[in-house]
Amino acid sequence: xxxxxxxxxxxxxxxxxxxxxxxxxxxxxxxxxxxxxxxxxxxxxxxxxxxxxxxxxxxxxxxxxxxxxxxxxxxxxxxxxxxxxxxxxxxxxxxxxxxxxxxxxxxxxxxxxxxxxxxxxxxxxxxxxxxxxxxxxxxxxxxxxxxxxxxxxxxxxxxxxxxxxxxxxxxxxxxxxxxxxxxxxxxxxxxxxxxxxxxxxxxxxxxxxxxxxxxxxxxxxxxxxxxxxxxxxxxxxxxxxxxxxxxxxxxxxxxxxxxxxxxxxxxxxxxxxxxxxxxxxxxxxxxxxxxxxxxxxxxxxxxxxxxxxxxxxxxxxxxxxxxxx
Numbered sequence: 001x002x003x004x005x006x007x008x009x010x011x012x013x014x015x016x017x018x019x020x021x022x023x024x025x026x027x028x029x030x031x032x033x034x035x036x037x038x039x040x041x042x043x044x045x046x047x048x049x050x051x052x053x054x055x056x057x058x059x060x061x062x063x064x065x066x067x068x069x070x071x072x073x074x075x076x077x078x079x080x081x082x083x084x085x086x087x088x089x090x091x092x093x094x095x096x097x098x099x100x101x102x103x104x105x106x107x108x109x110x111x112x113x114x115x116x117x118x119x120x121x122x123x124x125x126x127x128x129x130x131x132x133x134x135x136x137x138x139x140x141x142x143x144x145x146x147x148x149x150x151x152x153x154x155x156x157x158x159x160x161x162x163x164x165x166x167x168x169x170x171x172x173x174x175x176x177x178x179x180x181x182x183x184x185x186x187x188x189x190x191x192x193x194x195x196x197x198x199x200x201x202x203x204x205x206x207x208x209x210x211x212x213x214x215x216x217x218x219x220x221x222x223x224x225x226x227x228x229x230x231x232x233x234x235x236x237x238x239x240x241x242x243x244x245x246x247x248x249x250x251x252x253x254x255x256x257x258x259x260x261x262x263x264x265x266x267x268x269x270x271x272x273x274x275x276x277x278x279x280x281x282x283x284x285x286x287x288x289x290x291x292x293x294x295x296x297x298x299x300x301x302x303x304x305x306x307x308x309x310x311x312x313x314x315x316x317x318x319x320x321x322x323x324x325x
Contacts, residue, residue: 062156070156120149122143164280168189169190176244176294177295184241195274197233198274199232200230202270204267207222208264225242227241295319300315
């Protein structure tokens with residue numbers, strides 16, 4: 001059921017939009033996101049889901065976390081597991097090992113630790129070996145755990161490397177710039193990967209708050225038509241343009257109109273990576289505060305010493321303000 005307007009944050013926009021909103025549900029709902037963003041600027045959805053179990057999202061976190069955190073986690077796991085088994089070996093008694101020189105606790109612990117790391121990795125240099133039933137059973141169990149752990153880590157490494165991803169860099173802002181005698185809403189993006197994206201297409205949706213005739217406010221979605229929405233090869237930079245003609249849902253909107261409507265521009269990019277031959281996606285979201293009026297993008301392509309075009313991906317969002325006439 002639509003939510004009645006009851007806060008000052010809800011859109012005060014009364015004007016009618018000529019374009020028809022989408023007649024299908026995108027999965028965001030009509031009034032859940034009246035005051036916030038549907039999507040974060042990095043493309044992640046602004047929603048928190050209650051997990052059904054404690055470990056439901058473990059694999060997701062392991063394959064999506066940064067490489068630095070991943071290696072720190074793996075190293076910490078390896079270290080803690082060795083410390084645990086070293087303590088057990090010391091508790092049983094290091095005199096049950098062949099090739100061990102007895103000493104104080106620190107000396108004995110370090111020898112047990114290095115034996116544990118050799119057993120866990122199945123290296124087994126051989127100068128220290130268990131001598132006794134209990135300690136042999138413990139060493140065998142550690143070897144079994146080592147096999148499972150390294151199989152798991154190998155699978156995670158493969159999952160991280162093989163996970164398809166698009167390294168698309170988006171401009172930080174949307175621009176309202178001169179376009180074909182009028183104005184256009186535009187943003188720019190570039191492919192930061194060495195591999196090419198082929199058959200790349202872009203879809204842009206605008207979400208706004210609108211008041212119905214009965215006074216209720218709903219979140220409605222409008223597709224924004226683009227000058228070009230599909231290219232065969234995404235090698236250079238690509239400026240996506242939506243003409244602000246009388247066919248546009250935001251024709252003659254002011255900056256305040258867009259802010260009042262809590263407008264959000266959502267971008268979905270889809271293409272095929274030529275290296276993996278897999279379809280990859282990228283997303284970006286822009287809020288009304290991220291729109292720069294009366295500006296244009298600065299040049300982002302230069303020539304190398306060999307005359308080859310070079311895309312300055314770090315400057316993909318560079319723009320300059322225009323003089324207001």
